Amino acid sequence: MDYIKDKLITKGRPQAEIVKRIQKEYGDSVIQETTLGQVFSGMKGVVSLLTCTSKLDPDEGIRFRGYSIPELREKLPKLSEDGEPLPEGLFYLMLLGELPNDEDVKFLSDSWAKRAQDIPQHAFDVINALPKSSHPMIQFNSAILAMSTESHFRRAYLAGMDKRDYWDPMYEGVMDLISRLPVIAAYIYRRVFHDEKYIDPDPSLDWAGNLAHMMGFESEEVKRLMRLYMVIHADHEGGNVSAHATHLVGSALSNPYYSFSAGMNGLAGPLHGMANQNVMHWLQRLMDELGTDAPTTEQVREYAKATLDSGRVIPGYGHAVLRKTDPRFAVQLDFANKYIPEAPLIKLVKKIYDVVPDILTETGKVKNPWPNVDAISGSLLSSYGITEYPVYTMLFGVSRALGVLTQLIWDRLYGLPIERPKSQNLEWFKDKVGFK
Ligand code: NMX
Ligand code: MLT
Secondary structure: OOHHHHHHHHHHHHHHHHHHHHHHHHOOOOOOOOOHHHHHOOOOOOOOOOOOOEEEEOOOEEEEOOEEHHHHHHHOOOOOOOOOOOHHHHHHHHHHOOOOOHHHHHHHHHHHHHHHHHOOHHHHHHHHHOOOOOOHHHHHHHHHHHHHHHOHHHHHHHOOOOHHHOHHHHHHHHHHHHHHHHHHHHHHHHHHHOOOOOOOOOOOOOHHHHHHHHHOOOOHHHHHHHHHHHHHOOOOOOOOHHHHHHHHHHOOOOOHHHHHHHHHHHHOOOOOOOHHHHHHHHHHHHHHHHOOOOOOHHHHHHHHHHHHHOOOOOOOEOOOOOOOOOHHHHHHHHHHHHHOOOOHHHHHHHHHHHHHHHHHHHOOOOOOOOEOOHHHHHHHHHHOOOOOHHHHHHHHHHHHHHHHHHHHHHHHHHOOOOOOOOOOOHHHHHHHHOOO
16 A cells, blocks of 8 residues: 555645645736846746745755755665665655655655566667667667556546546656666666676665666665765756756656656756766866876866867856855765765866866856866766766766656646747847847
8 A cells, every 4th residue: 555645645635726726816916027138048037837846046055845955864764874865765755745754765665666677678678779889868768768658647548537636647657667767777887888787676775775786886885875866866946957848748748758758858968967977078088188187276277268268168067046066066075075085086076176166257157156966976976986977867867757757746736737838039029128
């Protein structure tokens, strides 16, 4: 019996009523004015999404249902006193808005381990049909789409389900999909980088620990890192590309596989999740060009300036919303300082952190010169032996499922309609502002 589902509907129904009432009674209320600058700069700051899983403050960073990352590290269940919080606990928090206890987390670990056993063979066949040289995100997303043959939502919709029940098969599909992503990701990793020597899941392990295990990492250190990685990448409110794309496609009542696949296509862009891989290429090139992994401040400055002069961005720096160092960067640095302070890549990341913000500030146009989550995540993974850069975005994607798919369940609970903003041509904008 899935008591989480019972709790969800008990909490969800009154919330759905509020959404309905607020729209009916306050639908004409003006909540914001929009400038042309906002529209032309990617809708920055335009409040247009209803998201309950997390909220981003430009200075403070992300809070998941009100809890900051340091608070999550303190309050979410862990496997040991000095361990990192379990992603299962974050999922529970985002879904139900309350902190889980150890039993709740165990229930989710067991439930996901069980659901992960039923991955259709054709998901693996689709991966195997692709060349190994195709990027892991291509293989990952192809498998996600292939698994949509199993969609509960699609089946229930075709059978004529009542719209008030949409959340139910959505929940089932989301639970299936989240449970299966680590198996798919580990399969791709072992296929591409470890000669197809696959490792079976261990159903006694937690979700992130099992991912590390299936990738071939048995140490408690890597499992601990994987739990942290899976927690901090899980959600970043509703407007980021992967969350927004998942939500948008879901608004057409597309099933969770189609919706999440859309989000993953966005995550694969270099300005979004692929930045973690690009940071590593950028660092690697720096080390290759200078012939050292310990460059001087002046050498880093020159290298960073050359990147800007050639019309490229410095990956891992800047953010569309944040205006301070990303707490997801800070927590990873904290982790690295605690366990591997002498790792050469970590020292290099710190050197870059000393130099790059000033250089970006000097451009006079970069709104946030500080590092984001991607400035260190690859260096941390690499320092622990996960050295294959192309899998980093896929790991980001496994984690991101927790947040965007939880929100997808809430979208259906709220009964949100199809998303359809208005567009205008350039003439319209010129007329509107009196452009001469
Ligand atoms: N390096 C060089 N230029 C930058 C950077 C950077 N790291 N960040 C912003 N700029 C430029 C930006 O390209 C724009 O230039 P222009 O006016 O010539 O078009 C100008 O500064 C103003 O951009 P902002 O308003 O500060 O940033 P925006 O909101 O447009 O973009 C990012 C946000 C994250 C896309 C941008 O900072 C960036 O490209 N960063 C590097 C890529 C990266 O790390 N992405 C990962 C984001 C986190 N994630 O995981 O998704
Ligand atoms: C994210 O985690 O989604 C990124 O930091 C991008 C964003 O929030 O816009």
